[in-house]
Amino acid sequence: LPGINEVDGSFNTALLELEDDPASIDEDDTTTWSIVGKYPEDLLGDLPWGMDITAHYYEAESFQPAGISSNVLNQPLASPFGSTEEYGATISFFDNRLSVRMNWFETVNANARTGGMNGQLAxxxxxxxxxxxxxxxxxxxxxxxxxxxxxxxxxxxxxxxxxxxxxxxxxxxxxxxxxxxxxxxxxxxxxxxxxxxxxxxxxxxxxxxxxxxxxxxxxxxxxxxxxxxxxxNSTQDYVAEGMEIDITGRITDSLSLSLNVAKQETVTSNTGPVAIPLAFEIxxxxxxxxxxxxxxxxxxxxxxxxxxxxxxxxxYDVVTREMRLQAGKDDNVSQEQRKWRINLTTRYDFLEGVLKGASIGGSLRYQDEIAVGYPNKLVEGVVLPDVANPWFGPDELDGDLFVRYKRKLTDKLDWTIQLNARNLYRKNGAKDIPIAFDPDGTVSLIRIPVEQQFFMTNTFSF
Structure with a gap:
């Protein structure tokens, strides 16, 4: 092909020369600011239980240079631009032995890229x-x-x-x-x-x-x-809202924990403003x-x-089904995003007695269920994806466990031995995890579950 290979099949060496000017130039200005306030104990008096309270507020604009990016009619696409607002508070207890951080956020993004729409955009x-x-x-x-x-x-x-x-x-x-x-x-x-x-x-x-x-x-x-x-490529707008709670602390001299709870919901709009109407016209x-x-x-x-x-x-039905699916998800909370995620880690250290120097701990990771396919429904003779009633994959809960023992061998040499059992608990066991369903509910794609791993390490410190 001319410009790639010559007609006689020889390579066009001119393609090895870089152009003097960049293929595209993207630039914009963004603003970020934040404020943090602390409870004024000097003015309002001391808080009970060794507490401290701080509050925060944050706003930021984001700009992502997209490079060469065009819609199906070869019209240039604007670069993604968004803004994020966050606010919350951090409360600590018992002279910072326990801390609770709460944060709420909203992110608005325009001209986010849809990608290939499961291969059907092209x-x-x-x-x-x-x-x-x-x-x-x-x-x-x-x-x-x-x-x-x-x-x-x-x-x-x-x-x-x-x-x-x-x-x-x-x-x-x-x-x-x-x-x-x-x-x-x-x-x-x-x-x-x-x-x-x-x-x-x-x-x-x-x-x-x-x-x-x-x-x-x-x-x-x-x-x-x-x-x-x-x-x-193509574009869509979205609004993501959510919250996070982080609890960390050393509850006693022996017991420490860390807990993270996160919730997020995203609503898309204006998906494929050129591609989808064009597909329906065709x-x-x-x-x-x-x-x-x-x-x-x-x-x-x-x-x-x-x-x-x-x-x-x-x-062409394959194309328009995907376009209807993408359009149908607009203005609805996305089911293809896990709403809840929870992570818990805890450790107990034995500080005295026959088990002095030993520690035991573990962690749990939870992920909410997620939509992995959609059944069909008939609306006025047209087969449409039923976005409101998706097929869901299972939620997931996995857990780890470790046991550690540490002791001093000499004045200058410490020895630590630790046994880890990763994914010791798996809610779904060894069963394959469905990640895609056909419209009739048949599993079309699976993911192999995380493997269980057991390993022991010895560490010498000097």
Whole structure:
């Protein structure tokens, strides 16, 4: 390809030279400020139980340079910009032996990147490259344009042949073993007109950007070309709210603990403001019946050379299902984020008696359940993901344990031996953990559970 490899296949060495100017320049100003206040014991008197109280407030703006980033119509995307507000208090007891910190926050972000939308963002337009390429493959292979039993001069169909298999019959055209579906498309009587028909399905604003074209090479083969989009992506806005509580302290001379409890909820909005409406516009064109017929482009096989049963409609349904899922999650609390997380760590040190020098401790880690798939629902004849009733993966609770013994061997040499049992407790045991469900509730992807580990260490300090 010109600009990547020369036509004769030799490498274009000019690509090794860096440009003098950067590909993009992103800049902005942000402001961050905070304030901390402490209870004035000198003015208001001492607090009981050796307490201290401080309060805090914090605001910050964030800016993320995005580099080259464009939507499906090759329009540049603004860099993500957000703001965070936090406030809370820290209360300590017993001269700082025990501390409780509480924090509430809200983060607002505009133009956050959606990423590939599970691989379907690129297919909003990229499916046309697939449709054109598969017909080019059919032509290059020498596949006859019309199915066996079809007479293009008279339009007649021989009984018992592939030509009699129509979208409305059983078996249908999807079970054909010969030819393409050109006989089902009004006005298509050659491979050239087949390409023109597919190109005619592409919205004009899309074709003006991608310039899909059919290039016939000297050897007679067909090559489908288009203008690529650099940094293809999409955007969404979101608001995340939550709170955190941290409790740390040495409750007694022997017992210490640390507890963290976190809650977070996120609501997205304005997801895929260009990609999603465009996908629905293309879907409408694909599902528009031909004049006077009870079927349209949606019923035409998309890969006749490979004798696949997929059609333009079924193939593009994968794209629009993801777009509907993304749009349906807007303005709802995200179920794909764990709402609660809890971590607890504790240790007990034996300071006297026969166990002096020994310690025992452990930790627990909890994560709330999370949505890993969505069933379908039928709304006015349209199959939609049921965002309000997702399939959930299990919540998780894992625990560790350790035992330690420390003693002085000489005046200058200390010895510590410690046994760790990592993931000694696993709520889900050794069972595989589902992380993706198909719409019918079938597990489609699993994660291997965390392994249990046991190890002993000896440490000499001098």
């Amino acid at each position: 297919q909003v337009v990229g499916r046309f490259n697939f449709f054109l390429t598969r017909i080019a493959d059919a032509e290059d292979s020498g596949l006859q344009l019309f199915p066996t039993g079809y007479d293009p001069e008279t339009g007649t169909r021989t009984p018992g042949t592939d030509a009699e298999r129509l979208p409305s019959t059983t078996p249908s055209n999807r079970q054909r073993l010969s030819g393409t579906d050109a006989d089902l498309i009004p006005g298509v009587n050659s491979y050239d007109s087949y390409y023109d028909w597919i190109l005619g399905l592409i919205p004009s604003q899309v074709q003006s950007v991608y310039n899909f074209r059919v290039n016939r090479l000297e050897g007679g083969s067909v090559n489908i070309e288009s203008t690529p989009i650099r940094g293809l 879907e409408e064109a694909i599902y528009q019946n031909f004049p006077g017929l009870d079927y349209g482009p949606w019923a035409i096989r998309d890969s006749p050379f490979q004798v696949e049963q997929g059609t333009l409609g079924t193939r």
